[in-house]
Amino acid sequence: MQEQNTTRFDTRAEFEAQFRACLAAARTRLDLFDPDFAVFPLGSIEVDAALRDFLKRGGVLRLAMHTSAYIERHYPRFIRLLRDYSHLIECRATPKTLKQLTDSFCIVDEVHVLRRFHSEHMRGEAAFGSPGAVDLPRHRFDAIWEESKAALQSTRTGL
Numbered sequence: 174m175q176e177q178n179t180t181r182f183d184t185r186a187e188f189e190a191q192f193r194a195c196l197a198a199a200r201t202r203l204d205l206f207d208p209d210f211a212v213f214p215l216g217s218i219e220v221d222a223a224l225r226d227f228l229k230r231g232g233v234l235r236l237a238m239h240t241s242a243y244i245e246r247h248y249p250r251f252i253r254l255l256r257d258y259s260h261l262i263e264c265r266a267t268p269k270t271l272k273q274l275t276d277s278f279c280i281v282d283e284v285h286v287l288r289r290f291h292s293e294h295m296r297g298e299a300a301f302g303s304p305g306a307v308d309l310p311r312h313r314f315d316a317i318w319e320e321s322k323a324a325l326q327s328t329r330t331g332l
Contacts, residue, residue, distance in 0.1 A: 179300045188289065189214050191299040195281045196223040198301065203227070203234045204314050207277040208292045209243040210236065216248035228258045236264045237317045239272055241324045255325060265321035274317070278310045286310050 182188055192213060195203070207213060214220050228234065238244075241264065244251055255262050267274070277297075278288035286307045289297035300306035 178302050179298050179306065181296075181298045183296045185212060185295050188212065188287075188295050188297065191287050192279065193219070193223070194299065194301070195279050195285055195287050196220065196227065198285050199227050199232055199281045200230070201232055201282050202280075203232065204237075204280040204311075204318075205235070205278070206237045206274075206314055206317055208239040208275065209241075210238055210248075211243045212277075212289075212292075212295070215244065215251040218250070221250040221254060224254055225258075228254075228261045232261065234258075234262045235318065236262075236325075237267065237314065237321050238264070238324070239267050239274075241266060244325065252325075264323070264325035265318060266324035267317060267321050271317060271320055276313075278314070280307055280310050280314060283307055283311065 180191065182191055205213070224234065244264075255264070275292050276288065276290060277292045278286060280286050284304050284307060285299075285301045286303070287297070287299045288310060289295065
């Protein structure tokens, strides 16, 4: 049964609006998984400002991905953010055994979640103030994180 505070979306604009809502709601921790983060607007000025504000307040950001190539090529602002806040941001790449994972999600402070059911499609849902909706993505993220290795070190230039 769908909770009342769950919003479904199926366009990139709706996804980006929900992602920005997640950033606005974030207080202590953001955990994100996506195969390459190509649809997350990590390179935009607004997202950079929101993430900087979040990190200035002591928030922690963790990204797990299959490959960091898209971020390195297209998100120079995020690479600078990583350099500036390397003590609060950690990025990891999945091993070959997890490359078949195709969903995408963002977990915010253990109470909000944004997820796309398949990374090649925009269809998904956002649930705010729903710790129960976070349970499955939390278990998935923790398992992915445990298996993954460090990527996007702050000493990398992204060039």
